[in-house]
Amino acid sequence: EAGVAQSPRYKIIEKRQSVAFWCNPISGHATLYWYQQILGQGPKLLIQFQNNGVVDDSQLPKDRFSAERLKGVDSTLKIQPAKLEDSAVYLCASSLGRGTGEQYFGPGTRLTVT
């Protein structure tokens, strides 16, 4: 079974530029999550989708971050404009259902903002 795919794996941009990350969840998984993991910290949930609807985006900085999952499969996370403090690893995860079942994580995208 293929795992959660993410691209790119690494990205370096200057502050105030825009960046987008892509995630393809495990086939059949209805729920998709985006997490931000700052170096030395645990992941923090940014947004949770159930199919193509948003379940939880309470910790998403909506002035600069946006995410979509138009067809209920793959998803993109965008930052516009980026700030220095956005430097982190952005992890995508998926799960079968919406509840507290197993989440499977992708390898992450490491973003460096200079």
Place this chain on the structure above:
Amino acid sequence: KNQVEQSPQSLIILEGKNCTLQCNYTVSPFSNLRWYKQDTGRGPVSLTIMTFSENTKSNGRYTATLDADTKQSSLHITASQLSDSASYICVVALPRLTFGEGTQLTVNP
């Protein structure tokens, strides 16, 4: 103050030795408590998931315990291997996952 706190922050042990990682949490009740292993440059991988009513769960050389009275969990690693070098993260599912900051374990030959 973090809702999930882990100790120690880092740990170095010799290959073949056992070790125990600690997790204290303040959130209650919760759906389940998980331990994840995160290798450098990789996403977290689940080791164990325990419900509120369980007090122990094993996965090979990994054994997690849960004491709901003291709000503590531990992860015991037996006969450590070089491949155990990673960050170990304690996670409480509320249902939203609340992550600790992890314990960085280094296993030296």
